[in-house]
Amino acid sequence: MKTTIKDIAESTGLSITTVSRVLNGKAEQYRISITTQENIKETAKKLNYVPNQFAANLKSGKSKTIALILPVLSNPFFASIASEINLLMYKHGYMTILTDCDENIDIENATLNKIQSYNIEGLLIAPSGDKYEKILYLHDTGLPVVCIDRYFEGLDIPYVATDNYAGAYSATEELIKKGHKNIVCIQGNKESSPNRQRVKGFQDALMKANITQATVQGDAFSMENGYIETMLILKGKNIPTAIFTLSNTIALGCMKALKEENIKIPEDISLITYDNSLYFDFLKTPLSSIEQPLSEISKIAVRILMAKINGEELHSTQIFLNPEIIIRDSVKSL
Amino acid sequence: MKTTIKDIAESTGLSITTVSRVLNGKAEQYRISITTQENIKETAKKLNYVPNQFAANLKSGKSKTIALILPVLSNPFFASIASEINLLMYKHGYMTILTDCDENIDIENATLNKIQSYNIEGLLIAPSGDKYEKILYLHDTGLPVVCIDRYFEGLDIPYVATDNYAGAYSATEELIKKGHKNIVCIQGNKESSPNRQRVKGFQDALMKANITQATVQGDAFSMENGYIETMLILKGKNIPTAIFTLSNTIALGCMKALKEENIKIPEDISLITYDNSLYFDFLKTPLSSIEQPLSEISKIAVRILMAKINGEELHSTQIFLNPEIIIRDSVKSL
DNA sequence: AATAATAGCACAAACGCTTGCGCATTTCAT
DNA sequence: ATGAAATGCGCAAGCGTTTGTGCTATTATT
Numbered sequence: 001m002k003t004t005i006k007d008i009a010e011s012t013g014l015s016i017t018t019v020s021r022v023l024n025g026k027a028e029q030y031r032i033s034i035t036t037q038e039n040i041k042e043t044a045k046k047l048n049y050v051p052n053q054f055a056a057n058l059k060s061g062k063s064k065t066i067a068l069i070l071p072v073l074s075n076p077f078f079a080s081i082a083s084e085i086n087l088l089m090y091k092h093g094y095m096t097i098l099t100d101c102d103e104n105i106d107i108e109n110a111t112l113n114k115i116q117s118y119n120i121e122g123l124l125i126a127p128s129g130d131k132y133e134k135i136l137y138l139h140d141t142g143l144p145v146v147c148i149d150r151y152f153e154g155l156d157i158p159y160v161a162t163d164n165y166a167g168a169y170s171a172t173e174e175l176i177k178k179g180h181k182n183i184v185c186i187q188g189n190k191e192s193s194p195n196r197q198r199v200k201g202f203q204d205a206l207m208k209a210n211i212t213q214a215t216v217q218g219d220a221f222s223m224e225n226g227y228i229e230t231m232l233i234l235k236g237k238n239i240p241t242a243i244f245t246l247s248n249t250i251a252l253g254c255m256k257a258l259k260e261e262n263i264k265i266p267e268d269i270s271l272i273t274y275d276n277s278l279y280f281d282f283l284k285t286p287l288s289s290i291e292q293p294l295s296e297i298s299k300i301a302v303r304i305l306m307a308k309i310n311g312e313e314l315h316s317t318q319i320f321l322n323p324e325i326i327i328r329d330s331v332k333s334l
Numbered sequence: 335m336k337t338t339i340k341d342i343a344e345s346t347g348l349s350i351t352t353v354s355r356v357l358n359g360k361a362e363q364y365r366i367s368i369t370t371q372e373n374i375k376e377t378a379k380k381l382n383y384v385p386n387q388f389a390a391n392l393k394s395g396k397s398k399t400i401a402l403i404l405p406v407l408s409n410p411f412f413a414s415i416a417s418e419i420n421l422l423m424y425k426h427g428y429m430t431i432l433t434d435c436d437e438n439i440d441i442e443n444a445t446l447n448k449i450q451s452y453n454i455e456g457l458l459i460a461p462s463g464d465k466y467e468k469i470l471y472l473h474d475t476g477l478p479v480v481c482i483d484r485y486f487e488g489l490d491i492p493y494v495a496t497d498n499y500a501g502a503y504s505a506t507e508e509l510i511k512k513g514h515k516n517i518v519c520i521q522g523n524k525e526s527s528p529n530r531q532r533v534k535g536f537q538d539a540l541m542k543a544n545i546t547q548a549t550v551q552g553d554a555f556s557m558e559n560g561y562i563e564t565m566l567i568l569k570g571k572n573i574p575t576a577i578f579t580l581s582n583t584i585a586l587g588c589m590k591a592l593k594e595e596n597i598k599i600p601e602d603i604s605l606i607t608y609d610n611s612l613y614f615d616f617l618k619t620p621l622s623s624i625e626q627p628l629s630e631i632s633k634i635a636v637r638i639l640m641a642k643i644n645g646e647e648l649h650s651t652q653i654f655l656n657p658e659i660i661i662r663d664s665v666k667s668l
Numbered sequence: 669a670a671t672a673a674t675a676g677c678a679c680a681a682a683c684g685c686t687t688g689c690g691c692a693t694t695t696c697a698t
Numbered sequence: 699a700t701g702a703a704a705t706g707c708g709c710a711a712g713c714g715t716t717t718g719t720g721c722t723a724t725t726a727t728t
Contacts, residue, residue, distance in 0.1 A: 005685065054389075073417035279586070
């Protein structure tokens with residue numbers, strides 16, 4: 001049997017009220033004597049008391065819990081974000097309920113429903129698709145919501161993301177600068193805002209350079225997609241001189257296909273990718289990439305969320321961070 | 335205002351009891367008519383009803399929630415495990431509260447305290463240190479607990495881990511087979527069981543081959559540790575012919591140091607590491623490694639946990655899985 | 669027609685905690 | 699000595715559910 005506040009009350013001969021107040025640090029406020037406070041705290045320790053959050057939250061409505069919903073944790077990009085956010089929230093005294101949606105909108109929706117049952121005080125989400133109804137509903141309901149990485153254009157839901165357009169633009173520029181004109185872009189989840197922005201950046205950069213051919217193919221932020229699309233590219237008639245992959249996972253699949261087909265980077269084909277990885281420096285051909293400020297994204301997202309939770313007014317809640325291009329050796333100068 | 339079961343009761347003219355029963359699928363059991371059932375379900379939808387878990391859990395004591403406590407999510411090894419477990423538990427109808435302890439025993443302890451407040455039904459943990467008191471206490475208390483990857487020797491807490499001894503042994507054997515005699519092992523967290531087992535496997539393999547020199551250094555499963563220790567090795571007088579790193583993160587740090595010092599793998603020094611990575615195939619020198627069965631670990635851990643939660647008897651709850659050695663090109667034959 | 673079953677639902681307590689209010693008792697000022 | 703203020707604490711309602719028990723119609727049985 002777990003010991004409750006009542007046991008402490010009985011054991012000390014004090015009332016439940018007083019015990020609750022002492023244990024919640026409201027002793028001063030209610031003028032509980034030091035003696036009583038110590039007495040209560042001691043017997044709480046002695047009885048191994050652990051408060052029941054469910055009971056506390058039921059009454060107070062505060063859960064000290066937030067939800068973090070991500071498309072997929074096995075992608076290092078999201079894993080890092082999860083790691084940071086988790087730690088930051090912990091420092092703010094919050095628990096994090098995490099859900100990996102497996103890029104599945106149904107799981108996301110079910111989770112979104114379920115978390116409401118937990119009286120969460122905030123929601124941090126990188127949406128798996130472009131269905132915003134539920135999220136918007138929660139937001140309108142007054143729940144502090146912050147989108148991470150992926151967001152919804154035109155809505156006033158706070159978000160923090162990198163400037164995907166700029167990142168893709170500069171990656172493409174880099175290719176063009178090195179003389180590439182026949183470039184194909186392997187994209188990810190078409191329903192996600194980062195993907196749309198990146199594709200747009202890619203296309204606009206080409207257009208600016210008067211390159212009319214702008215092939216964009218693929219449909220998932222996955223290694224498999226990268227592999228398949230690369231194979232398709234290699235087996236086609238018009239093989240490009242460069243590939244731009246829109247995520248680290250896609251890049252991995254792409255490299256796998258290239259390796260199998262014995263195509264050398266950058267001699268035979270150039271490659272640049274969105275997302276950075278610690279491994280990129282050590283690859284056979286160090287991979288040029290667009291690095292997102294992971295740590296900053298997490299910090300700002302938490303900052304905004306906490307502000308919302310605490311009712312603080314923020315000047316701006318829709319934040320774009322600048323990605324950085326890291327030039328390594330995977331793009332050949334034609 | 336959130337709609338409660340009471341609102342539904344009022345709206346339908348039925349009692350709270352009946353509403354609760356219908357909504358919990360206990361209609362048959364209490365012979366609630368189909369008409370009533372449908373009526374209740376419909377108005378529940380109409381009113382946008384979301385059950386309050388806190389209230390439900392308070393009464394029932396069941397939370398449909400488990401806790402997953404990991405040392406650090408940014409390590410792909412744990413990220414993958416988190417991803418899988420999260421999904422599996424979701425399919426079992428459970429929410430997962432995740433905590434990234436940052437390899438910090440204090441955070442772990444605080445978390446362990448806190449989760450009790452959440453009436454969690456199970457605990458999945460890869461301990462950050464070797465302090466088992468709290469975990470053992472929870473286990474003895476009747477809470478289903480399963481250790482992942484790291485476990486406590488001599489206790490009967492269930493665990494699922496890879497056979498770290500065997501993995502390290504075979505990695506070392508591989509080095510010896512290729513003629514290496516001067517090998518140093520860069521270890522991780524000395525307080526963790528995998529580290530101890532791996533070090534032992536390393537030492538035993540050397541002993542078996544009558545190699546008396548067995549240097550083991552370092553103290554963290556981190557890139558930084560790998561970097562520093564490698565630098566130390568390179569600056570020393572007796573430079574080994576091979577390095578065995580005990581994790582992917584350590585290997586990364588090691589490679590960084592080697593690159594900076596312009597030491598080539600495997601020409602100048604051989605390297606083999608514990609943990610596999612999707613990137614290993616694409617490295618400048620594809621890295622030989624010991625692969626752990628990530629997916630199986632997660633599945634079995636969840637299987638055991640669910641069995642415990644459901645009061646099912648299991649034949650064995652302390653499981654070792656076999657790691658696999660993947661030979662690539664990072665070990666030179668002397 | 670009288671009794672027994674069954675169907676269909678409601679009462680009310682309880683889960684462990686928070687909190688607005690209020691009541692003694694003591695201390696202080698005058 | 700007396701009223702006012704301060705001190706120290708308890709009452710009891712209520713948060714939204716679940717659940718053992720029991721009550722009333724309706725139907726079946728003979």
